[in-house]
Amino acid sequence: MFQPTVNQVGGGQEGTAITPTAIRLASLIYIRVAGPITEKARIVDSRAPEFLEYGPIGISTTILNEGSYHITPKGNITLKDMFGRVINSSPLDIKNIFPGTTRIYNNNIGPKLMFGKFTATLNATYGEKGQLLTSTLVIWLFPxxxxxxxxxxxxxxxxxxxxxxxxxxxxxxxxxxxxxxxxxxxxxxxxxxxxxxxxxxxxxxxxxxx
Incomplete structure (x- = not known):
């Protein structure tokens, strides 16, 4: 990439010179050092409206990484009606969570027209041992x-x-x-x-x- 600059030339006239500008690219490199690591995470917040007129249901889930190595939770949110029938399922986005930080996952689940009591359950795993993260929300829908x-x-x-x-x-x-x-x-x-x-x-x- 080149960036033009203005220089003074003889006779008081302005001229244009081209000065090269370097571009630096950086990327994150995950380095795992030898030795024991701690993999620990928990759901610190899981929320959705308690009452809605129409779907889909917007669910926000916040996961905190309390371990010493980054994790990538994988899982789904399953929506069931009052009879226990599965209405819809929505996967979590694939996102890394670094130690000591949180990550917010937003999911929209379910059709537009729904009636009655619904239960949204998150089941996700993380780490090498597939540790479980789970939460449940109850939502009422009535048009x-x-x-x-x-x-x-x-x-x-x-x-x-x-x-x-x-x-x-x-x-x-x-x-x-x-x-x-x-x-x-x-x-x-x-x-x-x-x-x-x-x-x-x-x-x-x-x-x-x-």
């Missing part, structure tokens, strides 16, 4: 806005049905009452003119005069 909309829709449908049924029932009652009145009037007319109607057994019988 309350959608549930409220459905409930209101059901209530509206029920009210409309009740109003319609009440109107139909009222109309039927009115028709029944009118039919009873007409039937009563017909019975009264029949009783009034009963004596004036010729008998079927004596068709020649003249009706009585008024």
């Amino acid at each position: 309350w806005k959608a549930a409220l909309a459905v409930t209101l829709a059901v209530i509206i449908v029920i009210l409309i049905f009740k109003i319609w049924y009440k109107r139909i029932t009222k109309k039927e009652t009115k028709l029944t009452e009118e039919l009873k009145e007409e039937t009563a009037e017909l019975e009264a007319l029949k009783a009034k003119y009963k004596d004036r109607i010729p008998s079927d057994n004596n068709p020649d019988q003249t009706p009585p005069t008024a």
Whole structure:
């Protein structure tokens, strides 16, 4: 790489010269010295929202390396529903943790639409002996806005049905009452003119005069 510099030349004019600039590359080299080492780590923080309306669930896990050599935890976070069924699984990112430092792992797990109680369990191993790191979180998911909309829709449908049924029932009652009145009037007319109607057994019988 070359970097241009401005130099003064004869006659008070400015000129451009090229000065080489060296680039230095550095990389981390892990050196393990002979002798006993300590491999010890623990989860110092594991958090997720206790209640969510929709998924996925964001889980943050912080692991502390308390040993004398760097470690690279490997594992998965498994999400189960209230019946113990596995819904989803998300692996931890492959990251080194140096002695005396922490590393934060962020995972998003689960589909968008979920309902009920869910359990997120981290199972990870580290070190030459595969030591275990584990943690468990409980998260509740309930799409309350959608549930409220459905409930209101059901209530509206029920009210409309009740109003319609009440109107139909009222109309039927009115028709029944009118039919009873007409039937009563017909019975009264029949009783009034009963004596004036010729008998079927004596068709020649003249009706009585008024």
